[in-house]
Amino acid sequence: MQKPWKPYEDSWLPFERIRFKLIPAVLSKRRFFAPSINLVGLSIVEITIAILLTAGTAVLGYLLKDVEVESSGNIAEFYWIPLFILIMYRSPVALIFGVSFERSMFWHAYFALLALAYAVWHGVSAMYWAPLDDDGGSQKGLGFQSFSRGEYKGSFWTGAAIVIIMIITIVSSIHPIRRYVRRSWLWLHHVLAVAAVVVCAIHGAGIVVGAFAIYIADRLFGYIYQALWKYKNMSSEAKVSLLKSGFVRLSFPRTLSFSPGQYICIYIPSVSYFEFHAFSIASCPSDDKLCVLIKPDGRWTKKLCKRIQNSPDYEGSNAPIRAFFHGPIGSVALDWQSQSQYQTFLLVGGGIGVTPLISFYRHLLGQAMRGRPVRKVLLIWLVRNKDIATDVLDSQLYAQSDASDNKWWENNADAENPHVVSEQDFTAKIHITRPESDVITFLNADGEESTQSDADRLLVNVHWNTGRANFSYEFESVRQSMCGKGRVAVLGCGPGAMTRDVVRTARSSSTHGVHFDVHLEHFY
Template sequence: MPDSDDDDASFSHKQYYVPVLEASESSGHILSQRSMPILADSQRSFRYEWDDAETGIATGMATTHLNGMSMGDLQDGEWTPWLQRLKRKCVALRWQLSRRLFGVPLPLFTSHFELKLGDMLLTFPVITVLIAHAMRLALQRNVLASGAPPTIGLLLVFLLVVRNNSIQLALLGLSFERALFYHKLFAGVTVILAGLHGMAYLLARQHGELPHQRTKATTGLVAFVAMVAMLLLSTGFIRRRFFDFFVRAHWLLFIFVLVYAVIHGATLALLGIIPWALDMLFRLAYRVPVYAQGSAFNGHRGLKTGRKGVIERNQVTIVKLASDIVHIQFPRVRADTNESFRYRTGQYVFLCIPAFSTLEWHPFTISSSPDEDAVTFHIKAIGDWTRKVLDIAPKDGLEGKLPMEILVDGPYGGLSIDIYNPAIYSHFVLLSGGIGVTPMRSITTWLHHECYNRKRDAIQRVKFVWVVRDRENLKALIAEEATEKVSDEFFIAESPRKPQSPSFRDSVTDKFSFDFYVTQSEPDAEAPVARDVDKRLKYGARPEIGQILREMGNEAKQCGKIRVAVLVCGPKEMMRETIATSVRLSLEMKLHFDVHSERFGF
């Protein structure tokens, strides 16, 4: 998710990375390597089992699914056997419904407004019924009954902002960033419903059917004005340019809405506040402190005399890679306590530096793979908050300890297409623009580990495409310490368990291929980007997305497959073109081009 500040996200987001920690068996220490290997294996290896398989005939429809968990989330020992089976069947059913019905994209609507068939079948009918019912009650001057629709709307607005909603995620595949879309949608609908409720009151007063109720009128007006103000101050422009102001105003107006709405009589809305409050208590009072300070109990050694968190200040390092890019990392597992940070590929977290502001939590994609030994972020300085992060990085370009405390909340989100299930996809296309390469790097590394370490032979082809504005941006994300020294690991996947691993100079090219596009720079023979990188660079050009997808679709058809996984993160224009092209080619080629798009802001 990169766009926080709102644009300060790390994915992209939605919305940046470079060193990867790798373990040395001989020394027993973790070594810091400030390079960005596209493929980096580790000793960790898990096997997944699947109860379902994709069957059926291609209907010529592309699908872009809701974000959420996959069956790969189920890990042995966390559930009893019968609960494991039940959950797998529920998740399998949800994925099938998403692929075949609710996640089916609609021309224009999906690429421009992120609306899919499920929205037309469920969301908009519900909204239409609520507004039509409220309008009828308002025209009938039924003041009491017309207050129910806005109360229901307010209840939904509160429920949809709960970050750790496991039921919503497991059953509907609706992760937090996607739920925020509906949070904002129903916030607008609630303002309309509240306005119709006020109209019913005014009409009833005009016809002399209702005496003046000073308290009701005052509380209702204050709540309505506060809701309108919240809506206006939540626009993308305000959030991106004045994020701190947006957060403070949102909290203040939220209190006004809640208090005056309840006094007015909308007590049902409190049912949405309770899970939101419990979620916030869990995040801020338990999970964030555990990451920073360690848990009271350690699963391996019982009660600990000293608590040490995996994201404790002395575990976090920071380095400035370029004039506007910072890399932050910490060990995935702390060596002395075994405290760990668990996540899935493609997820993101919220970062907060209390020294800047305790209210500002910005989303950043995790640019490392769960199979690597370090958790990494790459942050591009776009807004005020990220520029402050850039300022605290060591000025000499060397890696150093983070000079102040950083808090982490997450992970959140997930991929909206089920790449975890080997039975679904064998062909993958990953498209990224600029700093949007961060989630695509994580996913590509994970796919490589699945293919060669876990022997997932179902993976036939992976195409990675990265577009940058100039060669300096590319070099900053690849080079070590933003200097001329470049790591050989960028194109070589080495495993501690094997003396030799496949590189992109031999058999790996049969399955994994990489293309880099530099749109505004010229080649420089005296200052190459990196070994084996320059030969893959295409200057002054942009990728032909239609051609790339068509070629991958033809390869999939030759292998007897009916689906191609398309993952994209970058500028809006790139994502819109990718979605629109996928829809068109799906109809034309009688294939499913299933698209997961990672947004820069939410």
């Protein structure tokens, strides 16, 4: 007998039950995605916050330019705290405000620019305006020549070194460099960060060193405590398979709790001794295994594929591999576990980005079977070809015994838990964007062509389509089904162009009493 559903049953922190009531709705519920300025990918509230912080920094810098130089230096150091906290795996900012990884990267870059600007201002004010000690200005305004060659030359050159390192770090992090030489960029980024912290320590910027120490503690907690100790027994039981589509399936015995939409960081020594890679969890919390799907798109993932093919133990599937992981990490910035906040869900995925959304879809389906009130759940998936679709939706991937029955969601009702899910409540629309023909066919168990695939048993009410999805039509259909009142939870994961379309459509469709609240994930 299944336990009846109750709100927040997946919460691992008591705070999560009340955070959406404590934190202003404009932040926690992500309503600020409507309206948004799509050219730069920012929302009105994000722009407002950035303008206020920038203006506040400028005003504070001007007021402190005639004050003792250490005061402006402390302000410059302060911006390093959010700079490091935002990129922590267990970031308190993400925990409290529900900021996604994608938005954390934006704010990380913003605070880097702010820290650089204030560091430059700190140096200029030290040379031309601020007194260098507390006795009030006998050494005020020494100028560049005297400052760089006199008794303060040590501070001058270490400060200049910090600024130069920050400029190199920021310039080398522009999207083309970060996208096409990711591994080299990542190593350079870490080396420059360590160099900047060392120089800051010499300069006397203790706050920067403290913020970096917190960041390192977070990394060590994941790498050493979780990956190499807490979950080390699971590493010896990991299995890996190379699928028909070229994707890699990596699975572990499920011995930890997680929520849909979370991800884990994987370390495989036989592929690389020094790299952890983040992957969304494809499994549902009720599955027997913890699985991830990996697209061979970079050096590390392609090396993993080669490692599998050359393994003497590989015989087509489920080859043993030594793999470690830490997590789960991340949270959704929507109050989706509430009983009253959301009863309609729109899940939009592109390519391999659909994996966390399938986890959501199946989890909501299981909750509906246990009594959760659900009005509509629509999954829209844009995928290149049917081989990828069938591999991702292979029911054996998730090892759920109920999936062997094509109508398991209808047959699981009992006297104690009489909740039968209607096919009208759950829909999955799969769009093959590069079809081989206008008619999508599969081979059934008898080797005959069929318009239904074995994957259809995993989801409810599956519709196979060719071509791209019409987001405007789908959002409008959902809006009309809301009868002019309510909120829709929109979760998206996929390429940048697709997620921008989702945001734009959610903004334009939020009318007539219906609001689309958006949470996006996009890993670089």
